[in-house]
Amino acid sequence: MSAIVPITIYHTNDLHSDLTQWTSAVSYLKAQRRFHDKKKETSLFFDIGDHTDRSHVVTEATRGKGNVELLNEAEISHVTIGNNEGITFSRQELGNLYEKANFKVLLANLFDEQGKRPEWVLPYDVIETKEGIRLGLIGITIPFYPFYNELGWDIQDPLMLLPGILEEVKAQSDIIVLLSHMGLDYDEEIAESFPDIDVILGAHTHHLLKEAEIINQSLVAQCGKNAYYVGQVNLEFDTEKRELVSKKGYAVDVSHEPPSPETAGLLRRLETEAVAEMHEEIARIPSALPVSWTEPSPFADLLAEGLRDWCQTDLALINSGLLLESLAPGPVTKEDIHRLCPHPINPAVIEVSGAVLKESIHAAYTQKMIHLPLKGLGFRGIKLGVLAFSGITIEMGTAGEDALVKKIKIQGTDIENKKMYRVAAPDMFTFGPLYPGLSQTKQKKYFMPEMMRDVLQFILEKKYS
Template sequence: MEPSQTINIRLFHTNDIHSHFETWPTIVGLLKSKRELAKGKGEATLTFDIGDFVDRFHPISEATLGKGNVELLNAAQFDAVTIGNNEGITLSKGELLNLYADAKFEVLLGNLTISDVDTKSFSKPYKIYEKSGVKIGVIGLTVAYPVFYETLGWSIKDPFEALNEILPIVREQSDLVIILSHLGMRDDQRIAEQFSGVDIILGAHTHHLFPNGEYAGETLLCGTGKHGNYLGEVLITLNKESKSIINTEASVTEVHKEPKYYQDETTKVVLANLMRLSGEILSEPVTQLTSNMNVNWFKDSPLPKLLASALRQWTKADVSILNSGILLDGLAQGHVNKGDIHRICPHPINPCVVHLSGKELLEALNRCEDKELTHLKMKGFGFRGKVIGRMVYDGIMIVDRDKKRHFNQEDIFINGEGLDLKRKYIIGTLDLFTFGHLIPQIRDADHKRFFMPEFIRDVLFWALKSV
């Protein structure tokens, strides 16, 4: 078909940046260059972020509660974003409602709703863009964690149910349908299998990388990995008269390999200013230590013990269990500020309580003392450390802890009394252990209560205030 009979639309997309701003000036420089090239060819462009752009491990995101991230997206001239779980469940409801107050882009989110009658939503489920005469329907969806969202006061809907309602409305108004999906690769594939009329899914959440996209049926799936390592691009060629798709071509640019001259100088200045501002905000004093409080990931040490004691008190639990690796470093004698606490405990991890029988607790403690778990190097479930480390307890005493590999009922004392296998105990711990395979007994507990929006560093802050 002759070029005069076709229309080209070019999409740019990022996902799961997680406040890793190391490559952000290069990404912005590339976007500016690529948009100019597209403009020169008569191509329309749209730029999207697919969520988890904010991650409070970074001082800018912590100090500004994500608003610094929004400033960066504004400056980079994004057209729309959807949210990930890091925006959705690591901020309070009020903080999320305020996050995008100054946004110059759309927030598209079809499965999170506000029950408060008088509260204005920060998002809309979809938007219809018109580019070069082509109507492009864009829908946003995020992964549903009902317990966490409901604890924070939100109503989160199953994304497939939401899409079932939204897609027919959008499809009817659009020549082309795109989903900004912070659902993960498997759910993207499931959408492609179960729903007709979805042309492109720009994916996220599972950090998958599709260098040239992948087709599931007639739907093109895309993903750019994580941490700004890649910038995604999709060239869509349509018939000018019928507006039907002739061809799609997906690609990624490996950002680290691009020359330094692509780095956008204005973005570097904005980041430097945000770092200065964040330093000022996080300089708020917390306490003054009369001696060093060290951390050792593989031996008993004072700061993890202080945190375990505080966690037990703060959650009003019978005992507490946490890992030494939750603290990345100790605190030196002298002044301690909020930035120090954030530096050593950057994880978006919430305190929680679970109820375990004595029998389940015994099994959990044997798992906790497993050397494989102690030395496990991991990332994920909010953990931003290097290694799980030795478990730290408050209210639990294990006889000959360092001499045995397996423990029986008679080896365990709870607040000075022998372990009762039939009694129910309230355990103060970290939400980290309610996921995955780390401590199955905690993961599988019938009763769980999460403290949100507080992070474990808020408990440390509370403990140090009284030191």
């Protein structure tokens, strides 16, 4: 006689260290675990990456290990990593991140420079329920090649690796589940190309699928970001026919769940320890350094100067929105630096023509760009802000609401359209639509894993310690 066995999967993704909301999500997860345990049903709990985000003081101070403690406390059994784990920590920090994890890290497409997978990852895992149902779990992440390569990793195209891995997993499994930090477009492509995958749990692009989609033979699920929703996948397996007979998925709103007292207590401890860790004084400034997002300001100019010095270029430009507050006189701590410049944005050097540089500077002085409420690209501020420069001087006029750039000088000499210039800039200028001329250049170098706040600390220490 056949028996239909239920299996329920709960999944989170892209928390981005919204740790207060995590306490509510975990409250729901714990309640669901108790519910299934009481019914003697199998329930599984996964995270699909970008749980960390170094814009939060706990993640910054602990280099992500606080996030691992929170995942342990939530009894997550398997995770894959996102770009916030993969490319905002040094290779050594990433290697140490999971040393106390009570869960398994699934990541099929990350290798070292010798072509070996790091010891802390598995390409896949096969688990078996008490009814003898075998689930094959595979993990993959988005391959941001230049960033991983700069850190000494060999990140590979997971779509090229999946055929071989699926062949191994299929021979050992009744159900195949992919933990994919690739984004919805890739997940849909994978579903079309690999019908043997029963369930794709997605992340990275922050899509909220309130009902999971069936694409080809695969159920594709993703539950937004910041753990305001938790994904739930309900599977039914026929043990006599040895086949999956039903699969449905939902995103459950957990934003109003009361926080888990245990999780909230752990978070308070982690925050207290993080603040103490970050209280180290790194400089003492004699007078205030004000910043403005709409006009030139000393603090933004100082950061541009620091970036030019750090990257050893003749020119540098930054957007003033990178600095969230002015800096008051007196002692400056690591916590201050993190609060003022929390973004996971790296320094970069690009080589562009004078014509491209001129076009980008002109575009930057429009009201649209200055007040752009930027989301993404690592930016954690409010608006893009006006540009600040080092090695570049601008003569301004006005044209209606917008400032008019009348003349641009490089090291005191008029800019030349055909001349190539090495320019230091935040990495967010080198990809995406902000400044197409800058992002389309092929000559790019990224400084990894240092971030813009490291540059800020560098120039403050140099000037004031």
